[in-house]
Amino acid sequence: MTQRDRVLSRHLTSDGVVVWSRCSCGRLRMDLVPAAGGARLGAGPCPHRDGGQASSVSS
Ligand SMILES: [Zn+2]
Numbered sequence: 001m002t003q004r005d006r007v008l009s010r011h012l013t014s015d016g017v018v019v020w021s022r023c024s025c026g027r028l029r030m031d032l033v034p035a036a037g038g039a040r041l042g043a044g045p046c047p048h049r050d051g052g053q054a055s056s057v058s059s
Helices: none
Strands: 005-012 016-023 028-034 041-043
Touching: none
Parallel strands: none
Antiparallel strands: 005 016, 016 028, 028 041
């Protein structure tokens, strides 16, 4: 088990599943997992959001 991210809650929306989690650095993070599939979209200032397992969208 990893303690890197802790999922706080999940909410099903028309766009997909919004997942709120807390990073190991303590920041709150929101991810949208599209209902249609594909890569999840991260939001928030945390630089650790991808955990190195997926390429991030640089913006
Ligand atoms: Zn972090």
